[in-house]
Amino acid sequence: GAVVSQHPSRVICKSGTSVKIECRSLDFQATTMFWYRQFPKQSLMLMATSNEGSKATYEQGVEKDKFLINHASLTLSTLTVTSAHPEDSSFYICSAPRVNTEAFFGQGTRLTVV
Amino acid sequence: AQSVTQLGSHVSVSEGALVLLRCNYSSSVPPYLFWYVQYPNQGLQLLLKYTTGATLVKGINGFEAEFKKSETSFHLTKPSAHMSDAAEYFCAVSVPINTDKLIFGTGTRLQVFP
Numbered sequence: 001g002a003v004v005s006q007h008p009s010r011v012i013c014k015s016g017t018s019v020k021i022e023c024r025s026l027d028f029q030a031t032t033m034f035w036y037r038q039f040p041k042q043s044l045m046l047m048a049t050s051n052e053g054s055k056a057t058y059e060q061g062v063e064k065d066k067f068l069i070n071h072a073s074l075t076l077s078t079l080t081v082t083s084a085h086p087e088d089s090s091f092y093i094c095s096a097p098r099v100n101t102e103a104f105f106g107q108g109t110r111l112t113v114v
Numbered sequence: 115a116q117s118v119t120q121l122g123s124h125v126s127v128s129e130g131a132l133v134l135l136r137c138n139y140s141s142s143v144p145p146y147l148f149w150y151v152q153y154p155n156q157g158l159q160l161l162l163k164y165t166t167g168a169t170l171v172k173g174i175n176g177f178e179a180e181f182k183k184s185e186t187s188f189h190l191t192k193p194s195a196h197m198s199d200a201a202e203y204f205c206a207v208s209v210p211i212n213t214d215k216l217i218f219g220t221g222t223r224l225q226v227f228p
Binding site for chain 2: 004006009032041043044046049095097102103105106107108110
């Protein structure tokens with residue numbers, strides 16, 4: 001079946017550095033991908049919609065300059081957390097909808113900023 | 115606008131007992147409804163979904179849910195809980211014109227005791 005792969009699964013970085021998270025659709029093309037953030041014991045909050053070949057659409061309250069999204073190909077979207085701070089520590093999950101089926105989710109990335 | 119309310123952040127049942135996880139939604143248009151399961155530090159897996167047609171939807175792992183428009187509910191049930199069912203469960207809603215964009219409830223953690 002369709003699989004979405006997210007990498008890395010865990011990352012620890014120093015405050016002030018940037019971290020890139022990749023989301024790949026392995027056996028289908030995804031013109032759109034979604035990035036979610038999940039705080040401990042809370043639900044998933046949609047951060048942005050990644051659009052292949054165009055700018056991402058950010059949800060209200062999400063800083064686009066801090067969370068850079070690039071969707072350079074039909075199978076890859078990246079989320080870069082720039083100048084990370086401890087409050088950015090969270091679980092980030094991507095999803096890619098497949099036409100006429102469902103949205104498939106990546107395994108998630110646990111980001112810890114120290 | 116769409117929203118989802120999951121009653122009960124934690125539900126505990128004994129192995130073999132009935133599982134009932136509650137979900138109520140709000141939507142200005144006929145909704146699409148979903149239940150996802152999340153195991154620790156993993157992404158989300160679709161259990162089942164309702165789009166149109168039969169209001170009783172059967173999913174994977176013996177789960178089912180019934181869409182009740184009059185009650186604006188989409189409760190998830192399983193006749194007999196198994197230890198492996200212990201996980202976080204999320205109800206989500208989308209609208210037919212943009213079925214890829216999901217709005218999630220706050221989640222319910224299911225514990226299963228032997």
